[in-house]
Amino acid sequence: MADDPGTRSGTGQTRRRGAALEEAILRAAVDELTESGYAALTMEKVAARAGTNKNAVYRRWPNRLALGIAAYRQLSTTVPLPDTGELRGDVLAFLRLANRHWSSPLGAILRELLSAAGGAPELLARMQGQSGDAAAAPWLTILGRAVARGEAAPEALHPRVATVAIVLLRNEYVVRGVPTAPDEVLVEIVDEVFLPLVRRRGPSSG
Amino acid sequence: MADDPGTRSGTGQTRRRGAALEEAILRAAVDELTESGYAALTMEKVAARAGTNKNAVYRRWPNRLALGIAAYRQLSTTVPLPDTGELRGDVLAFLRLANRHWSSPLGAILRELLSAAGGAPELLARMQGQSGDAAAAPWLTILGRAVARGEAAPEALHPRVATVAIVLLRNEYVVRGVPTAPDEVLVEIVDEVFLPLVRRRGPSSG
DNA sequence: CAACTAAGGTACGTTACGTACCTTAAATCG
């Protein structure tokens, strides 16, 4: 920010307005969020870093959580869906991507935001959408391919079934208290639970 | 607390010491926690309610989180393991117990504490232990009975398999943003995922 | 140009965590 042309310099008297200022604030929030996480994100620090003051921030975002969420959304990326040509490979690859994501600083930030957003379902839904592995759609795609290849039973094409692997992985995080799991665990989830579940289907109760 | 004999009354000059005071503080913390949750639990209010001051509280618990956890532990109860004589009934009954627990004020408190405890694995482990449905042991017991009765395949006797139902239920909470799920969901989890998983076991990859 | 708007600057009320320090009742020790 030393020589940023948009900066309000002591002598320059040039005020950023509208989108330019909003962008500067967002960038500052992103930087603070990635450096220190959500808990340490303060309106004061973001404003200072953006070279403005809290008024400008509050004029755009009603509160700290909203700003945190906006900053997070700047950071999130979409993950490419793996296509290895076989079910086990696809699922393992996608699980590994997810594992990497959740063990990254980004994962911790997301968890903090989810916790702070505690009671707001729509907000939660929007946050979930940012973590690509949470939705059923990509998993259904992977499973759909497997069904087409004859690797899985057609009855297994159900969102809750399709997402079992990722759900189990996230449960591992809870149990372990850390947002990462060793690769053997991923392999075990796939081989001991997921594959048996989708390949042969016993009769369900009537 | 109107006529509690242990109370330091204005004229009585009788100070509670040691365990008696600790108990009074804990009781106050429990009351505050159940009435207002962890976020609204303050050291000031607990101390006032216990008829003491923050020094006494801080002499026993290093910080607010520790006090919150101690109070929570006073509250937690053990749930009886259902035994309906058949697998589906057992699993459904235990899931229903869990659903009721997590949708109770106690569940919200636990979630708050887990979130506040964010980076401390041992602490987390201890908290988890308080929520009886999280551990694998009861689920393995239920599944073990089913295996003995011939209702489930012996290879399914694995902690990760046994806990699939409860893990899926908790994922429902995350997806919904509320700590409760309709009974049809519980039934679906059991019938669509859990029972097919444990009854017939396809070959796992070598 | 005047009016309006948003940016920049400053101040402040409120809340609560946690710490420090003092007085005093109660327990312990010689």
Add this chain to the structure above:
DNA sequence: CGATTTAAGGTACGTAACGTACCTTAGTTG
């Protein structure tokens, strides 16, 4: 029993940060 020690009771306060209020001023619009 008196002296010493310890913990309880009481009070004060530094700090941090959220969010609000208000004022000045640069920039835009009609």
